[in-house]
Amino acid sequence: MSVFLLLRGGGVAFFADIFLSWLLAKLLARNRNRIALTVCITLAVLPLVLTKYAPFIPSTLFAPESLALVAMAGISFYTLRIVSCYADIYAGKIDDAPGFADYALYVSLFTQILSGPIMRVKDFTGQVDSAGFDSGRASQGAFLILSGLVKKLVVANMAASYVDSVHARISTLPALCLWMGAFLYAVQIYADFSGYSDISNGVMLLLGFRSTENFSTPYFAQGFGDFWRRWHISLSSWLRDYVYIPLGGSRCSGVRHFVNLLATFAVSGLWHGTGGNFLFWGLCHGLLVWLSSKLKLIRNPAITFLLVMLLWIPFRASGMSQALTYYARMFAGLSLSTSAITSMIVLFTGDNTCVLYACVLFAGILAMFLHDMAAFMGKDCPFAFTMLFTVMVILFGRMGESAFIYARF
Amino acid sequence: MKFSVKAFVLGVIISAVFVSVKNVYSCDLSAQIDKGIYRAMKKGSIENLYIGSSMFRKGITLYDDPSDSFLIYYNGLDPVAESLILEYMFSNGLKVKNLYVDLFPSTAAKVSWLYDKRMMFDAPLGLKLSVLCQALRNPEAEVIPAVWELLIHSGNDMFILWPLYSRLAGGRYYRGGYSRDTYNRGRTRGELAAMPGQQSESASLNPEQKRAITRIAELCGEYGVNVVFLETPKYSAMFEGGKYREMMGEYLGLLEGSGAEAVVSEAAAGGNVRLGVSVYDFPNDDPALYEDYIHLSTEGSRKFMEVLRGMEGE
């Protein structure tokens, strides 16, 4: 049904999909059995699979090009919301599907449709009737929006320039440039995604809703298990509740536990993208989550950050081949010569303003992390940070740059 | 953490003051390190003024030039921007005897681009506003992004970190162009062959750029300036396909009867012999003289200046 409706174009298809998925939720609430759940989840996931993975389906089985499929905006995120709603109904966490208006709001909420956070239906419907203006929340929300703008317009967009330059010339740049590119991509993806989450949460607070924590100083994690409790928290908790635990979680034999971890992170990798590089990224994370519980060395925050940073490379690369080239070039002939350092710095702008650009970018990175640490430690410096962020956005915010990274998933 | 309205207002005020001060005084800073539009204007009169893009910066070396000369260059500077700069400088009293304008048909084939942050940094406030007005004439331009890019955002890093920038860049400029400290090496044939092509996608000049070229010639007529449209040498690969010569023909046709002269390489002229067009001979197949297809190396620039001096002597 959803597939057929995809033919009609994104907007109409989406609204029809909401109605149909709501009907299915209602039916599931009256028939809580595995078959009904399987059917509902299959129909919910089918549009996502067909739009994202259609090119990989053998044409002997199916001819996706004949259906003129279009990728609907936010499909990766709202599919997870629908599936979690079905699973919660089946598990009895909610008695019945919410009313259509509440359900439609939950699936399509404009602040979260593109890049999350992935809220649970109970958390949302529990607030939707009572949410009202709260000056304290509004003030927090306004600050979060400002913080998100600094992260995206200043830090992420400035770092993106360097990262794009590196990825365009992997084969010819010195290794030091590639290391800086890897570091700045780690900065970029964090600033971009947490910036979006901040803006999204800020708007929710302005509306009177509670915010959904999505990041908690992830680059200070001690081990990969800890990393996934701090990075994209709404996704990792979704995977834990709806993939990992149903598979058996850690309450099984060691081998089965390991397999469950790999399977969960394979799903995570494939959710992010269709290439082998995303699967590789997911599987490596699964392996390192398992290793973190065995090896103390991996729980060192510096080692954790280094490994996370290195694993962002296939995530950013256009494919596994490019990622392997990147790794090879990074580790072959790494030099700290004057020429290599000069090349690394000049790459910021390609001219003699490179040092200035680097200074502004790293000042932005420092400001971002100082704020995140202050928030994490519960230290309140609203005056200083509001003024600093306002000045940074106005003077150094870069317009006309790339879209949010996670909006493409 | 909560939002502080007072801090936000204070932040906006600080930013507004900073941006205002920057837009008024940034040109003075550039003048201190012997570069830019305002430095040229402060001279009051210049015998030989060169205005162009990075091709002029790398092709025209002035540290051996005994005459009173100055170079204004910005990356990708096109005729539209050049006409704005020249109109402003002439109308604000700069006297120029000989003006040399960068002649590069490929740039004149593109839609005008005015968002160079260093041009905006070097420009006095009046010129900044002219550039903004010109940018807004583009039907696709939007007011807020244009104002943001050109007036609010442009050059803030240079202004705020000027002490650092002037130490790094200060000694590298002489009369607006390169000082002796800079060396751009030539390439090997293989290196040039591996470079991405720099051919224009279009085979005809952009209408707005054509109007600007004509306007430059008119301005020089109004202010009694001898104007020469000067093409720096290009590597032989630029002439493959014939587009470059075709556009050169169109460009030279615009200048016919305008009172402006043109000086082009023999390779580019390709038989386009016209009144007012002088042709010079320069090796366009020696890779050591080129940094890439369109920029000369330091050796190439020295050789080119010799050729130009020889032409003046004739």
Added chain:
Amino acid sequence: MAENILKFVAFSLIIAAVYHVVPRSLRKCVLLVANAVFYVSISTLAGGGGSVFC
């Protein structure tokens, strides 16, 4: 596009203001309309036009 991030923030602020001004019974309507407007403007249609947010 960064200027569209600012448009998104401006859109959100307007919706938040309207949301708190209208009677409580209309608040869900406001959000539903906002969601519809936002989604239609960003959805990728085969051969469709652009969006203020993308």
